[in-house]
Amino acid sequence: MEQGKNRACWAVVVAAGRGERFGQPYNKVFHPLNGRSVLMRCLDALEASGAFDGAVLVLSERDLPGYEALCAREGRPALVRAIAQGGATRQESVYNGLALVPAGARIVAIHDAARPFVTAGIIRAVIESAEVYGSGVPGAPVTDTIKLLDGQGMAVETPPRERLCAVQTPQTFQYALIMRAHEQARAARYQSTDDAALYEKYIGKVRIVSMPECADNIKVTTQRDVSAYECPYRTGTGYDAHRLVEGRRLVLCGEEIPYEKGLLGHSDADVAVHALMDALLGAAALGDIGRHFPDSDERYRGISSLLLLDRVRELLCEAGYRPVNVDVTIVAQRPKLKDYMPTMRENIAKRLRLDISCVNVKATTTEGMGFEGEGQGISAQAAALIARKERT
Ligand code: MG
Numbered sequence: 001m002e003q004g005k006n007r008a009c010w011a012v013v014v015a016a017g018r019g020e021r022f023g024q025p026y027n028k029v030f031h032p033l034n035g036r037s038v039l040m041r042c043l044d045a046l047e048a049s050g051a052f053d054g055a056v057l058v059l060s061e062r063d064l065p066g067y068e069a070l071c072a073r074e075g076r077p078a079l080v081r082a083i084a085q086g087g088a089t090r091q092e093s094v095y096n097g098l099a100l101v102p103a104g105a106r107i108v109a110i111h112d113a114a115r116p117f118v119t120a121g122i123i124r125a126v127i128e129s130a131e132v133y134g135s136g137v138p139g140a141p142v143t144d145t146i147k148l149l150d151g152q153g154m155a156v157e158t159p160p161r162e163r164l165c166a167v168q169t170p171q172t173f174q175y176a177l178i179m180r181a182h183e184q185a186r187a188a189r190y191q192s193t194d195d196a197a198l199y200e201k202y203i204g205k206v207r208i209v210s211m212p213e214c215a216d217n218i219k220v221t222t223q224r225d226v227s228a229y230e231c232p233y234r235t236g237t238g239y240d241a242h243r244l245v246e247g248r249r250l251v252l253c254g255e256e257i258p259y260e261k262g263l264l265g266h267s268d269a270d271v272a273v274h275a276l277m278d279a280l281l282g283a284a285a286l287g288d289i290g291r292h293f294p295d296s297d298e299r300y301r302g303i304s305s306l307l308l309l310d311r312v313r314e315l316l317c318e319a320g321y322r323p324v325n326v327d328v329t330i331v332a333q334r335p336k337l338k339d340y341m342p343t344m345r346e347n348i349a350k351r352l353r354l355d356i357s358c359v360n361v362k363a364t365t366t367e368g369m370g371f372e373g374e375g376q377g378i379s380a381q382a383a384a385l386i387a388r389k390e391r392t
Contacts, residue, residue, distance in 0.1 A: 008053055008102075008104050008105045008106045008107070009051055009052050009053055009105070009106065009107040009108075009109070009127060010052060010053060010054055010055065010056065010101045010102070010105045010107070010108050010109070010175070011046050011052045011054075011055040011056070011079070011108070011109045011110075011111055011170065012055070012056050012058065012084075012094060012097035012098055012101065012108060012109070012110045012111070013042065013043065013046070013055050013056070013057050013058065013080075013097075013111050013112075013113050014058045014090065014093050014094055014097065014110065014111070014112055014113060015027065015029045015039055015057060015058060015059050015063070015086075015113035015114075016058050016059055016060045016063070016086025016087070016090075016093040017090065017114070019114070019221075021221050021222050022220070022221065022222060022223065023222070023223060024223075026066060027060075027063050027066060028114060028220055028221075029042070029113040029114055029220075030063075030066050030067075030070055031220070031226060033116065033220075033226055033229060033230060034229070034230055034231055036074060037070055037074060038113065038114060038116045038220050038226075039067075039070065039113050039116075040070065040074045040075075040077065041116035041117075042111070042113050042114075042115060042116040042118070043055065043057075043077040043079055043080065043113075044077075044116075045116060045117070045118050045119070045120075045123075046079060046109075046111065046118070046123070047077065047078070047079045048120060049120040049123040049124065050120070051109075051120075051123050051124065051127055052079060052109070053105075054079060054080075054081035054082075054102075055077075055079045055080050055081065056080075056081065056082045056083070056084050056097045056098075056100045056101055057080045057082070057083050057084070057097075057113075058083075058084045058085070058086055058093045058094070058096060058097040059083055059084075059085070059086055060085075060086040061085060061086070063086075064083075067083075082100045084096040084097040084099070084100045089191060090193060091182070091185065091191055091192060091193075091195075091198070094110055094182070094195060095182045095186065097110070098110075098175075098178065098179055098182060101175060105175045106174060106175055107127055107130050107131065107172060107173070107174060107175060108172070108173060108175045108178060109123065109126065109127065109130075109169075109170035109171070109172040110169060110170060110171045110172070110173075110178070110195050111169045111170035111171075112169045112219055114219045114220045114221070115168065115169055115217055115218065115219050115220070116220065117216050117217055117218060117229075118169075118170065118217050119213045119216075119217070121211065121213050122138050122170070122209070122211060122213055122214065122217060123170060125138075125209045125211060126138055126170055126171075126172040126209050127172055129172070129207050129209050130172040130173055130174055131174075133207040134173065134174050134177055134199075134203070134204065134207075135171075135172065135173050135174075135177075135178075135196070135199055135203075135205075135206045135207050136171075136172045136173075136207055136209050137167050137168075137169075137171045137172070137196045137206055137207065137208055137209065138167070138168040138169070138170070138171075138208075138209050138210075138211070138214050138217060139165035139166065139167050139168065139208040139209065139210045139214065140165060140166045140168060140210070140214035140215055140217070141164075141165055141166075141210065142161060142164045142165060142166050145158060145161055146158075146159060146161065146164055165208055165210060167194060167196060167208065168214060168217050168219070171194060171195045171196050173195070173199060177199065177203050178195060178198070178199060178203075180202065180203065181195075181198040181199050181201070181202040181203050182195075182198060184198075184202045185198045185201070185202065227388065230388065232387050232388045233324070233385060233386070233387050233388075234283045234284065234285075234321070234385075234386050234387075235283055235383065235384065235385050235386075236278070236279045236280060236281065236282030236283030236284070236383070236384050236386070237278075237279050237282060237381070237382065237383050237384075238274070238275040238276060238277065238278030238279035238280075238281075238282060238380075238381065238382040238383075238384075239275055239278070239379070239380070239381050239382075240271045240274040240275040240278065240379065240380055241271065241371070241377055241378070241379035241380075242263035242264055242265050242269045242271045242274075242377055242378060242379075243263065243264045243376060243377045244261040244262070244263060244264070244375060244376060244377050244378060245261060245262065245263075245264045246260070246261055246262075247262070248261065248262025248263060248264055248269070249262045249268065250262040250263060250335075251263070251268045251269065251270045251304075251305070252270060252271070252272045252330055252337065252340070252344065252378075252380075253270065253272045253273060253328065253330075253340075253344030253345075253347050253348055253361055254270065254273065254304065254305070254306040254344065254347035254348070254351075255340045255343050255344050255347065257335060257337065257340055258335075259334070259335045261375075263377075263378060265295075266295035266300055266301060267293070267295075267300050267301070267302065267303045267304075267305055267308065268302060268303065268304050268305055269305075270304075270305035270306075271330070271378050271379060271380045272328050272330050272344070272361070272380040272382070273305035273306060273308070273309055273348075274289060274305060274380070275328065275379075275380040275381055275382040276309065276326060276328050276348065276380075276382040276384065277289045277305070277308060277309055277312045278382070279326065279382040279383055279384035280312050280313075280316060280323060280326070280384045280386065281312060281315070281316075282384075283321070283384050283385070283386040284315070284316050284319050284321050284386060286315055286316070286319060289308065289312075292308075292311070292312070292315065293308055293311075306347060306351055309348070309351045309352070310351055313351065313352055313353070316386060317389070320388055320389055321386040321387065321388055321389060322386065322387055322389050323352045323354060323358075323384060323385070323386050324358065324385040324386060324387050325354070325358040325359070325360075325384075325385050326348065326352065326354075326358070326359055326360070326382060326383070326384045326385075327360040327362075327382065327383045327384075328348070328360065328361045328362070328380060328381070328382045329362050329363070329364060329380065329381045329382070330361070330362070330363040330364075330378065330379075330380045331363075331364055331365070331366060331372045331378065331379045331380065331381070332363060332365065332372055332378040333365045333366065333368065333372055333373050333374070333375050334375060337363040338363070341361055341362075341363070344361045345359045345360070345361050348361065
């Protein structure tokens with residue numbers, strides 16, 4: 001909006017809540033949503049609207065180090081011009097934020113940092129409403145029937161649904177008016193959970209802006225809210241190669257295969273399972289097998305790699321993922337592996353607790369080329385798909 005710059009429009013972004021229903025030790029707005037935090041997504045959306053000259057971010061003191069770490073990881077948002085300290089209540093936090101808005105501001109949009117899906121359309125509409133009517137608050141139609149209760153959990157009234165709406169943020173006002181409402185509420189020790197209620201009490205009627213996009217302008221409250229927007233799948237690949245030597249057993253996908261040579265390595269040197277483990281760890285961004293099972297560790301000398309695969313499945317599980325399907329390719333000139341494929345697949349399926357239809361093992365030669373073709377070694381490649389486990 002080309003007028004945006006000269007009408008002195010500011011945002012106050014409130015991120016000082018405790019977010020206890022989110023069930024994480026950190027502020028929910030720091031949670032990464034498909035690789036970018038809820039807070040940065042929210043600030044991105046405000047910035048992209050082109051409507052604001054700047055924003056005041058309201059944070060609790062305890063979250064300042066977390067915010068600095070977030071800026072180091074995801075980039076410092078240019079829109080944020082000042083940080084205000086969170087208060088004991090949301091109302092106090094908003095007041096602290098409003099106090100840092102420059103005196104020349106005409107319009108202020110008070111927004112929950114936990115609503116990262118706000119659109120430029122909503123922002124434009126509430127600002128235009130505030131310009132004309134003094135206020136503009138996004139409201140979504142309610143789909144459930146709402147009951148008014150007495151103190152004992154008994155319904156005493158059923159307001160007609162078409163006259164109800166669920167209000168959201170950004171709640172947008174002429175700056176002088178909302179500041180006056182806040183100051184009067186402070187003086188009267190009046191508390192409310194939203195700014196529109198203060199405006200209603202001390203200034204006048206609040207204009208609700210209802211648009212279809214409001215349905216997606218949700219407030220991230222629980223893990224369920226973020227899972228709905230997160231891609232549940234991730235993929236990874238793995239590669240490994242080991243030297244063929246005399247006097248060692250040849251083990252591939254947990255099957256011992258009769259052959260004149262075997263693979264050299266610290267563990268049983270099961271190159272196929274090693275590639276597979278790296279694919280699984282890679283999909284979960286958990287590094288590689290060298291990190292988890294260093295070959296300097298005596299515990300892993302001669303160990304069956306299938307036992308390490310068990311551990312990888314557990315690591316995935318702890319990180320909130322489960323394997324979906326895997327595909328392994330063994331590159332060996334000799335011996336012929338075809339007859340061992342069914343048991344190889346079974347071994348892997350059992351360890352990963354997957355149906356056999358979700359595990360594929362195949363083998364190829366290189367027609368005599370390279371170290372595999374010349375029989376110096378065997379290599380393997382793997383791909384894995386993992387999914388976020390359903391939360392209960
Ligand atoms: Mg290896």
